[in-house]
Amino acid sequence: MQKKDARTNRRSFLKSSLLLGGLVITQHEPRAQHAPESKEEFSFLAGPYLQTTFANSMTILWVTNREASSWVEYGTSETKLDQKAYGTSELGLKPAGRINRITLERLQPGKTYYYQIVSKELVEFQPYKVTYGPEKRADIEQFTVSDPTKQTVSFLMLNDIHDRPNSIGHLLGLDQEADRDFVFFNGDIFDYQTDEQQLIEHMLTPVTQLFAKHKPFLFVRGNHETRGKFARDIADYFQHIGNSAFTLGPARFVIIDSGEDKEDDHPVYAGIVDFDSYRREQAKWLAEEIQGEAFRRAAFRVVLMHIPPRYSGDAHGATHCTELFEPLFNQGKVDVVLSGHTHRYKIHPPAAGLNNYPIVIGGGPRDGQRTLTRVEMTNQQLNVQLLNDAGEEVGQYTVNRKK
Template structure:
């Protein structure tokens, strides 16, 4: 059957070879793909989905199947989307691609905003003439711009999904009914990076249950550094590396722990440098723990895929302990949230190692999957970890010192 389908495709494609050009005779597979793409209508493949580092701004992302000029109409009333925002200009040029990211800035704290994505297909791009095609608009969606000065903050953490997209809605449904400020993905949502369709099917579509209205924050795991598409991965998210932000009583610090294999491992063929990357982050972390925002926060929570301890003797894990643990102790962090080991565990502070609790989420298989619920006020941080049956398998309370 497969052979017949290929022959039929080749025949139909050869009949149109005069229209497609001589390349059809030399490479029928490529020409057939080109013809299919040409015939396919303009559409939105994924999104919108929200990303944020807070600070009275939010990024709205979506993917189209063809290059487009895109923007967002928005406002504080569903019936009056009277403001328009475009993607970030580079050297005076607005974006004109398929992966769209528009950041809304100067938002009012605590206000509800309504928005609608819009994309206009670019059919032909000549030096002195650009030809537009169809224009698409999405439904009117809404989100609440989180007030960073709020008295409390709450979120959930998922980790180590490993290309099991059904786990995302399953775990999030265990938290149904709770009001959260964001969802945090702590790495290894994929086994390795293959192509765009994998990102859409295994993350963006499952996240559609919340991501149009509630932002998620994402940091890479070691598996997101692998595969032929790893270098394109970050294009699909507003941010996936190390960062820090303040929300309510918490200063959040996110570290990108990189790969757990040696940089010299044969599978990387000499084209990675995670050791240097971790050392650069250590310098950044030292500056961060010396900042007023870090020192003045009632609580300091660090989120990193590979934990700074308790994850074996692989090179990356050992290096994380060497470069990050002394700084986390020096900064007197209150809590570290991690994944990577596929074994959920609550590790209490240890005066001879980590001076702070480390909460490690579970793994990808049924019975080992977890969702970690975190809520913080100015007096305490409460952590509660549920397995995929909804049973509590770990908890911890941090009180203000």
């Protein structure tokens, strides 16, 4: 794997492709988070990176090293960023912190937008006087809004990276096709949650350098993201990490957060988790989702969840997922479930009396076990392909639209 010039990567990205290979990232042992010293220059620590639910909107996220007032300037021309957006106000107060999450609404489908993130440091915050420091601006970037009614959709899935950030660039670099609509990270990107630096170095920096300034990614937790002292903080750095649903082209996508695979009363959790109730709440939500018009009318119904609803052993979380979700997937006539967790890649076809749909399980995290999952669909057909980390096809499945 060779190191490529970042500027060359960026030019190639803007010309033709979502994904770039060969990014080399130095892997560090996680260090304890610390407050930046006052002598450090006010700066961006991560981002900008994009996330979305494809409802003609785009969420832009970034992190600064000190508290700031922040906004996004954007428009349909690189030379005229004539619109401005702030984070969501709460109780009449605009956000003023380090972690920024700003959603641009009512965007035009298929239109390219240019944007620039801006942060102005809050040096002193007195009751009746706010003192600002320097204003920091990133480069102008761009993205194109996906048309929800488009006829074809394609995306990539990674899972079970386990704190090996170089794997992100390596696996994405195996894909040499044209533009993808998004990249999906299906859990266990980390071994456990340590601090902000780990989150930035092992995920946010790689995805930003590779594609996420220009193309969105989605992320759902795996069981390892529920562990560690920083587990309760990571949601702040993403648009969402739990269950959600959205429509893009011919597909209705349903994301389930499968939670931890251990029992809630396991000694390692010291009585401060409740994943059983959390999964039951999602099952209730899913029962309503599969009755909705968007789900029923979709040409394909795609579920993404870290722990598969079957074929992942007899640990409590896995069996609870089978108990809660498999009957609903069958009832809703789900077309495919995409998962990870087992570290053994395999495509399980439908099984009578069990799962009436194929279950695709990505591999990882060691060399020779890692996989990239490619999904492409039209109004009539959905194709899934598994590639190993040498770029060889190790699994393929086609689902035809039900009559």
